[in-house]
Structures are given as structure tokens and as C-alpha cells.
Amino acid sequence: MPSFTRLQKMARDRQKVTGEEYQTALQELRTHVPNPALIPRAAVGQAGFEASLLDLLGQIDISLWPTGTPAWGFTRLTPRLNELVAEFDRRCLIDFIKEIMPCDGGDAQVYGYPGLRIEKAGNGVALLRPGPPGRLILRVSWSDWNKAAAIARQELAEDHEGQPPAPFWVERPQDWHPRERAYVAQWPGRHDSTGPFYRNASPLSVLLRHLIVWNGGTNLDYIKLWTNGAMHDGHAYPIHFAWANGPTHPQILALLQDPIFCRDEQLGRLMSRCRCYQGACWLTLRLATGNKLFLRRDTEPVRLTTTKLPDREHYRRRLQRRAAFCADHGLPGPFDNPTSPTRKHGTFWR
Ligand SMILES: [Zn+2]
Numbered sequence: 399m400p401s402f403t404r405l406q407k408m409a410r411d412r413q414k415v416t417g418e419e420y421q422t423a424l425q426e427l428r429t430h431v432p433n434p435a436l437i438p439r440a441a442v443g444q445a446g447f448e449a450s451l452l453d454l455l456g457q458i459d460i461s462l463w464p465t466g467t468p469a470w471g472f473t474r475l476t477p478r479l480n481e482l483v484a485e486f487d488r489r490c491l492i493d494f495i496k497e498i499m500p501c502d503g504g505d506a507q508v509y510g511y512p513g514l515r516i517e518k519a520g521n522g523v524a525l526l527r528p529g530p531p532g533r534l535i536l537r538v539s540w541s542d543w544n545k546a547a548a549i550a551r552q553e554l555a556e557d558h559e560g561q562p563p564a565p566f567w568v569e570r571p572q573d574w575h576p577r578e579r580a581y582v583a584q585w586p587g588r589h590d591s592t593g594p595f596y597r598n599a600s601p602l603s604v605l606l607r608h609l610i611v612w613n614g615g616t617n618l619d620y621i622k623l624w625t626n627g628a629m630h631d632g633h634a635y636p637i638h639f640a641w642a643n644g645p646t647h648p649q650i651l652a653l654l655q656d657p658i659f660c661r662d663e664q665l666g667r668l669m670s671r672c673r674c675y676q677g678a679c680w681l682t683l684r685l686a687t688g689n690k691l692f693l694r695r696d697t698e699p700v701r702l703t704t705t706k707l708p709d710r711e712h713y714r715r716r717l718q719r720r721a722a723f724c725a726d727h728g729l730p731g732p733f734d735n736p737t738s739p740t741r742k743h744g745t746f747w748r
Contacts, residue, residue: 399432412436415653417474417485417610426476436655440603441479446591447532448482449599449626451498452606454511456623458497462716463490465643469612469621470494477607481533483522488538489729491546492720496554498525499547500578501563508566512578512589515567516543528573530591542727549719556712588628595628601637601685602626604656611645611653618644619696627689636690640678647672647681647695658686 400408409424415437416423427434440448455470471490476483486494500510513527522537536543547568555562566575582589590596612621619642627637651659660683673680677698683691724730 400434405431405434408434408436411655415608415611415655416476417613418476422476426478437604437607438477438479439600439656440477440482440607441531442596442599443531443591444480444482444533445599445603446596447527447530447534448606449595449602450511450532451534452602452623453626454498455606456626458493460493460620462493462713462720463620465617465619467618469609469618469641472609473613475607475610480531481535482607483535484537486536486538488542488546488727489720489724491538491542492549492553492723495543495547495550499550500566501554502566502575502577503563506577506581506584508578508581509563512566512582513574515571545726546723549723553716553719598627598634598687598689601658601687601689601691604658605637605639608654608656611650612641613644614649614653615645616643618642627691634687634689636682636692637685638692638694640692640694640696642696642698644695647679647693650693651681659683659691660686 405424405427408427409420412418412423412427413420418426427436430438439445458470460467460470467490468487471487471494472484473487474485498510498514500508500512500514503509511527513529514525515528517524517526518540519535521539522535523540523543524533524535526533551562551565566578569575587593588595612618621641621644622639624638624640625635627635671681674697677696679695679697681693681695683693685691
């Protein structure tokens, strides 16, 4: 059993990765005595859930978010065996709900995370699926969630010319919609808990559990998951994780604590040192799972994508809505004053 002094040191190290208060970090470590891991791994089902979540986070339209926004809105994470508890920047809630919560995409498609539902959890909102394991608790109030959800639905309706995609999670709050079940059954490799995506889920889960590390450094401009490392034809594609400004490669490597990143033999497992070209610095790691992980730090922010090409008016309305949401909640409202030059003129679209 580690000494109390050792636990205190671990708690301080853990804070750098999770952003937790010291007492929380210490308490979490103590629940795992005699063998506390600094950042515990997720159980298998939870890891698959988190991998799916990170995959969707990587697709959030962050074009309205100003420089310095925390990584996809997460400001603190408490990782546990069967859940992830998050402090969350409420300014990011609208875009989070738009991307993550499942809606009918027509033509047997589902937008968002099939089966995902919400329930009250203490002073937060729990996101989970009836049946399979996996749970994320966002420490935001029920009423904030609902206000943000109303705006999210209004914008989804705009994106679909007045025909809002039916929100499965609102229409069937306790159960899956048959179309969600059909969709998931169509892609067993991706959604089946014994399929390749789940079997290969731990790197993405571990990355998500270290997400707060990316809030270090200065002025994170954006963060993006370009490819999720899924298997195709028995071949594991790399995980491609990118960000602009924010922490440097040495800062990141110093804080990636899980053996999956091969920290113990770090230099042996780094496939390359920093290679900088065309406004980005690339670092490639060979993960313990055999997968490659590209950590790409953009030094000249690229334009990110949205699937729609909104006009200026459209863009302005969205900024106004976010500003009003912030004002309503007494939040600092930088959304009405984006500072990044790539975003200022509404040109942040592919
Ligand atoms: Zn580098």
C-alpha cells in the first residue's frame, strides 16, 4: 500500500492531467488503494462508450468557438472504472448537443450517438444508453441543458430547411427508437461490443481521459480528431489527433501517463521526433496496441470544416444566440467577439 506521502504526490501529479481539485484527486486515488493508478483505465464497455464519444467530439462544429476555449468544452475530468465525470464549459453545450445527441438522419441514418439518453444525476446530467454500459456525467444543471437543447434543435431545423430531424432522445427518453436499433445492427463492426471498434477502443478512451492535458500551454485554438483508428479489412488505421497552439509536444508527452503510450520506453516507441512542415509539427507514436498515433500540432491554424456553408446572416444569428445564452447565464460571452482572425469574418469554413 502506498504511503500517505506517496498518495499526496500522486494526487498532485494527477491534478496536472485531470484538472481536479487536490482533495478530489486524493479521494479518487484512495478508492483504489492498495493499487491506485494515476488515471484509471475504463472497464471494457465504458472504454467503447468513451471511444465512440471521442469520435463524435472530433466532429463537433467548433467554428464559432473562440481561441482559448477548453478542449471540446471539458475543463475537468474524473475518470472512474465505469464512468467519466466532467466539469464542462456551458458555452459549448449547444454545439455539443447538436453533434452528440441522436436524431433521425433519414434514409436509415442516425446523427449523433445511437441510443444515447439523458437522466438527472445529482447536480449534473448523465449521458448513457439504456442497456449497454457506459456513462458520462456532465456537471451542468438540468435547466441549462434544456435551454441549450432548445437552441440546438432550432439550429438543426435551420440546417435542414425547417424540417428538424426527429430527436430520438427527446421522443423516447427511456428507450431506444427502433430506427436506432436498426442502424446499430447495420454496423456491427462499429457498434457491437465484441466488434473491432470496441476491441480497439482503449487508446481513444485513454486519450479522452487525458483530454485536460490539451488545455495547457497557451490559447488552444482548436482540437480535432481526424481519424479514429478504426479497423478496416483487418488493418488498424492510425489515430490522427490534431490541435492548434495550446501545449507543445514535450508538454503533452510529459503528461501522457498511461502505459498505452509506452511512456516507459518512450524514446524507443516514438517512431519519429518532431517533424515540422507546412505549418504543423508531427509526432508519431507506436501504441502498445500496435496502432499508430499521430499527434499533430498546427502552428498555423487551418480552416476547419462544417458540412454546411452558411451565409453571413446565418453565422451572425448563431453568434447572437450564443451571446444571449451566455448573458442569460451570467457567463463571459466571448462567443459574440471571436478573437481568432480566421473566425472573425465568418470564413472558418471549408
Ligand atoms: Zn513537435
